[in-house]
Amino acid sequence: MQSIAWKKNNLNFTAKIIRMSNQPETTIHDIAKALNISASTVSRALNDNPLISQATRNKIKKAAAEMGYRPNVVAANFRTKRTNTIGVIVPLINRHFFSSVISGIEEVAYEQGFAVSISQSNDNFEKESKIAHSLFANRVDGVILSIAMGTSSYEHLKLFSERQIPLVFFDRVVDEINAYKIVADDFRGGYLATRHLIEQGRKRIAMIGGPQNLRIYQNRQAGYITALQEAGLQPDDAFILHNSLTRKDGTQAISKLMNAAIRPDAVFCANDTTALSSIIYLRENNIKVPEEVAIVGFSNEPFAEVVTPSISTIKQPGFEMGKKAAELLIRQINQKETPDYFETITMPTELIVRESSVSK
Amino acid sequence: MQSIAWKKNNLNFTAKIIRMSNQPETTIHDIAKALNISASTVSRALNDNPLISQATRNKIKKAAAEMGYRPNVVAANFRTKRTNTIGVIVPLINRHFFSSVISGIEEVAYEQGFAVSISQSNDNFEKESKIAHSLFANRVDGVILSIAMGTSSYEHLKLFSERQIPLVFFDRVVDEINAYKIVADDFRGGYLATRHLIEQGRKRIAMIGGPQNLRIYQNRQAGYITALQEAGLQPDDAFILHNSLTRKDGTQAISKLMNAAIRPDAVFCANDTTALSSIIYLRENNIKVPEEVAIVGFSNEPFAEVVTPSISTIKQPGFEMGKKAAELLIRQINQKETPDYFETITMPTELIVRESSVSK
DNA sequence: TTCTTCCATGCAATCGATTGCATTCTTCCG
DNA sequence: CGGAAGAATGCAATCGATTGCATGGAAGAA
Numbered sequence: 001m002q003s004i005a006w007k008k009n010n011l012n013f014t015a016k017i018i019r020m021s022n023q024p025e026t027t028i029h030d031i032a033k034a035l036n037i038s039a040s041t042v043s044r045a046l047n048d049n050p051l052i053s054q055a056t057r058n059k060i061k062k063a064a065a066e067m068g069y070r071p072n073v074v075a076a077n078f079r080t081k082r083t084n085t086i087g088v089i090v091p092l093i094n095r096h097f098f099s100s101v102i103s104g105i106e107e108v109a110y111e112q113g114f115a116v117s118i119s120q121s122n123d124n125f126e127k128e129s130k131i132a133h134s135l136f137a138n139r140v141d142g143v144i145l146s147i148a149m150g151t152s153s154y155e156h157l158k159l160f161s162e163r164q165i166p167l168v169f170f171d172r173v174v175d176e177i178n179a180y181k182i183v184a185d186d187f188r189g190g191y192l193a194t195r196h197l198i199e200q201g202r203k204r205i206a207m208i209g210g211p212q213n214l215r216i217y218q219n220r221q222a223g224y225i226t227a228l229q230e231a232g233l234q235p236d237d238a239f240i241l242h243n244s245l246t247r248k249d250g251t252q253a254i255s256k257l258m259n260a261a262i263r264p265d266a267v268f269c270a271n272d273t274t275a276l277s278s279i280i281y282l283r284e285n286n287i288k289v290p291e292e293v294a295i296v297g298f299s300n301e302p303f304a305e306v307v308t309p310s311i312s313t314i315k316q317p318g319f320e321m322g323k324k325a326a327e328l329l330i331r332q333i334n335q336k337e338t339p340d341y342f343e344t345i346t347m348p349t350e351l352i353v354r355e356s357s358v359s360k
Numbered sequence: 361m362q363s364i365a366w367k368k369n370n371l372n373f374t375a376k377i378i379r380m381s382n383q384p385e386t387t388i389h390d391i392a393k394a395l396n397i398s399a400s401t402v403s404r405a406l407n408d409n410p411l412i413s414q415a416t417r418n419k420i421k422k423a424a425a426e427m428g429y430r431p432n433v434v435a436a437n438f439r440t441k442r443t444n445t446i447g448v449i450v451p452l453i454n455r456h457f458f459s460s461v462i463s464g465i466e467e468v469a470y471e472q473g474f475a476v477s478i479s480q481s482n483d484n485f486e487k488e489s490k491i492a493h494s495l496f497a498n499r500v501d502g503v504i505l506s507i508a509m510g511t512s513s514y515e516h517l518k519l520f521s522e523r524q525i526p527l528v529f530f531d532r533v534v535d536e537i538n539a540y541k542i543v544a545d546d547f548r549g550g551y552l553a554t555r556h557l558i559e560q561g562r563k564r565i566a567m568i569g570g571p572q573n574l575r576i577y578q579n580r581q582a583g584y585i586t587a588l589q590e591a592g593l594q595p596d597d598a599f600i601l602h603n604s605l606t607r608k609d610g611t612q613a614i615s616k617l618m619n620a621a622i623r624p625d626a627v628f629c630a631n632d633t634t635a636l637s638s639i640i641y642l643r644e645n646n647i648k649v650p651e652e653v654a655i656v657g658f659s660n661e662p663f664a665e666v667v668t669p670s671i672s673t674i675k676q677p678g679f680e681m682g683k684k685a686a687e688l689l690i691r692q693i694n695q696k697e698t699p700d701y702f703e704t705i706t707m708p709t710e711l712i713v714r715e716s717s718v719s720k
Numbered sequence: 721t722t723c724t725t726c727c728a729t730g731c732a733a734t735c736g737a738t739t740g741c742a743t744t745c746t747t748c749c750g
Numbered sequence: 751c752g753g754a755a756g757a758a759t760g761c762a763a764t765c766g767a768t769t770g771c772a773t774g775g776a777a778g779a780a
Contacts, residue, residue, distance in 0.1 A: 308668035
C-alpha cells in the first residue's frame, strides 16, 4: 500500500518466484538469499522491528508475499518459548454457562493476539489430566480452567505452577492452589433462590445439591441454609440430597423426596438439569408445578426459559467471567513475575423468576 | 545440585536431583550428561526405539523421571514437522449436534494419540479465517471442519491443500474443495419429516429453510419438495422461507406464515431452534400445536425433548459422524500421500416423532 | 585365534526463527 | 575535513529434539 522511491541502493526488487504448491517451504533464509540480505534482517523486518528501515521492511514484506512465505510459528515458538496460545479446560463445552465463558475468553484473547485452544474433560479426572499434560507439553502460555467434578488430586496442575505457567480458575475452583479465581456469587445465588421460595410462602424447602468437594456447591447450599435460618426455618438433613446433578440423578433425587413421609413444597436444585428432571418427574406423577411443588434451578440454561413450566433460576454472568479470566491471565502472561497476591473475584448472580416457582 | 556416583557403565544409577521449581528445564542433554551417554541415545530410549537395549532404556527412563524431565514437545514438533494435533472448527460449540461430533472426534483422536484443539467460528467468516490461519501456523496435522454460514470464499482453506494438510468436512461441506466429506442424509431427513406430516393428514405444509448457499439446507429442502410431489402436493413458493435459522429469524418467519392469506397447517423447520421459535410464537398467539399447526424440527437438540409440546425432529448421528471424520482424517495423516479419490460419506438420519406433530 | 556380522551407541547436522553483539555505513558537528 | 554518534544490517550462536551415518564392541563363524 505504500509506494516509496529511492535512488542509490535501489530496492526496486521483485522476486520472480512461482509459488509452487506444496513444495519445500519458503523460509526467511530463502527470502534473504533472494534479496541478498541476511536472515536476521528479514526476521526483524517481518516483525516490524524499528531497527530496520521502512524501505527495507517494505521490500522484504513484498518479497515474502510474492514468495508465498508462511512463517513457521512452531519454530518461532520453540525459539522464543512462547506460543501466544491459551488453553481452556472445561468440563463440558455444550453447557451454556461454559460456552458463554469460552466466548468471553475468546473475545479478550483474540483482541490481544492470543489463540485459544479449548478442551473438554467430560467431568472426568483422567481426561482432565491428559489434557493438562498435553497443554503443558505444547507450552501454552497460560491456562484457564474449571475442574471436573471427579477431580480431587491436583498433581496434574502442579505442572503449571512448577514452570510458572499462569493459571486462572473459574467456577469450579481449587482452594489448594494459589491462583486467580473467578467465581459467581454462588452463596448469594443459593440465598436468593431460597429466599424467593420463602417469599412465595413455601415452608418445606428441600435442596438437591452437588458434590460437596466442590466449593461452588458448598456455597450454593450455604446460601440456601442461611436463607432458611434467616426466615426462622430449620434446615433439615432429610431435605438435603447430594448427587452429580445429571438428568438421572435428578430424577432419583426428586423421587426420593416425593416418596418420603414428609414431602417438600419446594425444591431448590443446584443446577437446571436437575430442575428439569424434577419438573418432568413431577409432571409424570401428576404433581403440579408450581402449585404443589415450586422449583428453582441454577445457571439459566437456555432450555430453562422454554420448557413448560419455564424454570426460575439463577443467572451467572458467564461471558463476563470469561472476559475477566482472560484479562487476568493475559496480564500475568505479559508481566513475567508471579503476583504475590491472588484475588478471588466474585461476580454477581441474579434471580430470574419464571413459572416454576410462582403460583398465580 | 547433583551428586552422582558411578563406576564404569554402572546401571545402578540414581540421580539425586532436587527438582527445582521453575528453574531451567531439564533436557535430554542434561540426562545424557548425568548418565555420561549421548543425547541421541537418550532420545531414542525415551521413544522406545528398539535399537537401544532394554537395560539402557530403563536406566534412562528412571533418570528422566528423577530429574523431572518434561519433553519439549514444541522442539520435537519443530524438528519432526508433526504436532500430533488435529484442529476442529465448528460454527458453535454449544450446539448439541456439534458437540456430539466433537465428542466423536475426540474419542478416536485420543485413542490414536492425537490431541484435539477445538475452535468456534461463531458462524463468522472472518473468525473462521483467523482460526484457519492460526491452525495452519501452528502446523496441525489435519483439520476437521464445518464451515460458517457466512462463508462463501474458500481462500483460507487453500492454505491446507497447498501444504498437503488433510482436511475433512462434515455437515456443512464445501463442494469446491476436494476432500472427504461426512454428511448426514439431509435429503432423507427433509423427506421423512415432510412425509410424516403428510401422513398426519396435513395438506398445507410450509418450510422454514436455511441459507441456500449451504448444501445441507438445499438438501433438506429438496427432501421436503420430493415428499410433497410424491404425495401429489404442489410445492408453493409462498410456503418456503429462508433465513439464518436463529430464534429471532424463526419468530419472524412463522409470523409471516401465519399472517398470510393462506395459513399452513404444518411447518417443517430446518432446525430445532426455528421449530422452538415457532412453537413459542404459536403458543403466544393461541394457535394450538399440533392441532392447528403441526411442527417438525431438525437436529434433535436436547431441548426438543423437554419443551411442551415436545418437538418432533430429525436425529443426526453426530457422534458417529465425528468418529468417522476423525478416522478418515487420521488415516490420511498417517499415509502421507493424498488419496486420489475422496468419498462423501452420508450417514443415516432418523425421524423422531413427538408431540408437536401428532394430534391424538 | 582371526575375521565377519550385528547390536548398541555416539557424532554431528538439522529443523526455522530469534537475538546479543559486532560491524558497516550515514550523517552531522565542530 | 576528521571524528563521533547513530542508524541499519550482518554474524553466529541458540533453542531441544531427532536421525542418517559412522563407529566401537561383542558374539559367532571359520
